[in-house]
Amino acid sequence: MRGHWTNLILHTSASIYKRKNNVALSYASRSIFDVFAVIFLELFLAVISFPLYLVSKGDSAKSKSQYKIRRIFTLSFLVVILIVWLAKLILMVGLPLYFDNRQFTVTTENEGAGKPAAQSYILPEVYNTQLDASIFVPTVEKISTEKSGGLLVSGLGSAGAKIVVNIGKTQSDSASEYNNIKIYIANADKLGNWKLETDVKVFNLQPGQYWLQAMAYDETAGKKSDVSSTQYFEITQNLYDRIISRADIYLNYFMIAFIALGIFSIIILI
Amino acid sequence: MIKKIMVIEDEHILLRALNVELLSQGFEVLSAKDGETGLRLIREEGPELVLLDLILPKLHGFEVLKALKSDEKTKDIPVIILSNLGQDSDIKKAQELGAAGYFVKASTDLSELSKIINKILA
Numbered sequence: 001m002r003g004h005w006t007n008l009i010l011h012t013s014a015s016i017y018k019r020k021n022n023v024a025l026s027y028a029s030r031s032i033f034d035v036f037a038v039i040f041l042e043l044f045l046a047v048i049s050f051p052l053y054l055v056s057k058g059d060s061a062k063s064k065s066q067y068k069i070r071r072i073f074t075l076s077f078l079v080v081i082l083i084v085w086l087a088k089l090i091l092m093v094g095l096p097l098y099f100d101n102r103q104f105t106v107t108t109e110n111e112g113a114g115k116p117a118a119q120s121y122i123l124p125e126v127y128n129t130q131l132d133a134s135i136f137v138p139t140v141e142k143i144s145t146e147k148s149g150g151l152l153v154s155g156l157g158s159a160g161a162k163i164v165v166n167i168g169k170t171q172s173d174s175a176s177e178y179n180n181i182k183i184y185i186a187n188a189d190k191l192g193n194w195k196l197e198t199d200v201k202v203f204n205l206q207p208g209q210y211w212l213q214a215m216a217y218d219e220t221a222g223k224k225s226d227v228s229s230t231q232y233f234e235i236t237q238n239l240y241d242r243i244i245s246r247a248d249i250y251l252n253y254f255m256i257a258f259i260a261l262g263i264f265s266i267i268i269l270i
Numbered sequence: 271m272i273k274k275i276m277v278i279e280d281e282h283i284l285l286r287a288l289n290v291e292l293l294s295q296g297f298e299v300l301s302a303k304d305g306e307t308g309l310r311l312i313r314e315e316g317p318e319l320v321l322l323d324l325i326l327p328k329l330h331g332f333e334v335l336k337a338l339k340s341d342e343k344t345k346d347i348p349v350i351i352l353s354n355l356g357q358d359s360d361i362k363k364a365q366e367l368g369a370a371g372y373f374v375k376a377s378t379d380l381s382e383l384s385k386i387i388n389k390i391l392a
Contacts, residue, residue, distance in 0.1 A: 006380050009287040014376035017354045045283060052286040 009049055016041045043077070084255055091247040126164055126217050126224055135225035138163050138194065138214045143233045146197070153196040153212065155228075157188040161216040164224075165196050170209045170232065188216075209234045273391050274298045276317040278308035278334065279352070280326050284375075288321065288352075291380055295388075305329025309337055312344055318391055322369075324353040324360065332363060339368040348390050352378065 019041065022034040138157035146152050157163050165184040188194040211232050216225040243250075275297045279285040285301050292299045300315055302308035306328040312320060320338070324331030331353065338344045348370035353360070356374035364372050371386050 003291075003381050006287045006291045007378075009283060010375055010378060010380060013281050013284045014354055014374075018376065049283040049287070052283065052290060 012041055012045045084251055088251045129222045129224045132223040135216050137225045138216050138228055140214050140228055140231045151198045155194055156192050157194050157216050159188060159190050159192045161188045162219055163188055163194045163214055164217050165214045167210055167212050170211050207235050272298045274317040276300045276312050276320045278302045279323045295384060305334040309334050320347055320349045322349050322351055324355050335367045
């Protein structure tokens with residue numbers, strides 16, 4: 001067993017020498033494979049030779065320090081890779097669990113490109129009711145995002161009216177548009193003020209441009225008003241959310257930069 | 271009596287591996303990482319055999335071999351070359367300079383090397 005092990009060390013060392021020669025003698029593009037092979041073999045040699053430093057003694061201080069440098073370099077390389085991938089794993093697995101109920105969005109009112117077909121996507125029971133022009137058409141006064149991430153919409157309507165609010169994405173294709181419509185119902189108070197506060201757990205609009213319409217619905221009389229003028233707003237990710245969502249990409253870039261630095265260092269040291 | 275072998279090898283890990291292998295076979299091992307130190311230690315310690323790499327810092331292996339064979343005190347010490355260089359010209363040169371054996375690292379089985387060492391020292 002020990003004989004096979006020492007033979008493996010001998011042959012690995014010989015392979016490293018051969019690959020280093022190839023790197024020195026070949027053109028840059030052709031030497032890439034050998035550079036990667038040298039890195040891999042050096043790491044492999046560092047691992048398989050580790051027991052040697054537990055069983056033998058008596059080397060000079062110089063050779064010990066050379067080994068230490070090599071070992072520190074190799075282990076640092078491995079440790080950094082490990083840390084980066086662990087960080088990546090934590091960000092990818094842990095953060096969605098922790099921030100599951102948070103919506104990192106900012107709402108801005110904005111003129112969108114697409115316009116909804118009026119009354120097309122409202123609740124069926126509302127859609128099928130008769131349009132009554134005498135019913136006061138509610139207005140939308142404010143669209144904003146709460147700190148918790150929920151959407152806050154408020155406006156004016158007739159006192160005690162039921163306000164149906166439709167929200168849709170302006171850039172949805174026709175096939176999926178219906179499914180993307182969100183319908184909320186608010187109740188106007190005695191003064192006609194209505195306010196819609198969406199639950200962050202239910203409200204989960206992705207970043208993008210949206211339209212919003214409101215109409216009054218008289219359940220008892222089975223009548224509805226015309227729809228309000230269409231309001232547009234945009235939900236954008238804030239900086240923190242952008243960083244979190246792109247963490248995987250940033251870490252990959254970091255890994256590429258780190259490996260490139262390692263290759264460069266090894267080429268210099270050959 | 272324990273026989274002394276001098277190993278001259280600049281690759282630190284390989285030097286240790288050879289040390290472990292030779293120590294396990296009951297030899298006393300001296301080691302050096304460059305030709306100059308190796309030559310000095312051979313003259314000082316007078317080992318029974320030298321295991322010599324060729325590509326060495328300070329003094330090339332062939333220079334070490336030449337110096338050993340030209341010195342009355344060390345000319346009879348058998349020298350085995352263990353090198354990455356495997357061209358016929360290198361092997362021929364080693365033989366001409368008086369090497370007792372030549373092993374190319376990439377194709378060497380250390381058990382074979384051990385047999386040769388034991389045979390020479392028998």
